[in-house]
Amino acid sequence: QKEVEQNSGPLSVPEGAIASLNCTYSDRGSQSFFWYRQYSGKSPELIMFIYSNGDKEDGRFTAQLNKASQYVSLLIRDSQPSDSATYLCAVNSNTGKLIFGQGTTLQVKP
């Protein structure tokens, strides 16, 4: 089992829809969870982080964390073509680093 798992996609949604990106992790001791957005050929950019169970909202983005189920998700409301990118889930580990998932490619179609 991979430490951090994401569906590689692509996930295709129409413009204006809600995009739901999911991530599961194996280390029950993980405390910090991050979502990065990476445009093609560019570097990852941190867009959300969450530490506590529940929802955290920032503009059109909502991060959801369920530690009991070892599940973290990112919702993007009113998806725009400019949201088309690869979204990386990252989880802190007890080995002193972040563990990244392989990323989910999101395509928002006009």
Added chain:
Amino acid sequence: ETGVTQTPRHLVMGMTNKKSLKCEQHLGHNAMYWYKQSAKKPLELMFVYSLEERVENNSVPSRFSPECPNSSHLFLHLHTLQPEDSALYLCASSQDRGGALHGYTFGSGTRLTVV
């Protein structure tokens, strides 16, 4: 300059060349990282430095040699590379070792092509 800067942005080198990648962070962070990202592949952690001390080397071939002269600068010295080493090389930094507090801040990367 702000954030994490990497130079050069693009590099083409022959297999017998020696070159260096440079990374500088202007955030007062205490840890720095080198990652490799090949086309359509996940991020691969190469090296971790915490307060200028190398704390992790992920079985990286010796043709890649890191150097961290101080907490703001990180280099990756390259020699005798292979075509399969062509990739995007990313530098990152974090306030705390491991990035648990605020995650990593990435530089813009160096696109390396080995010919």
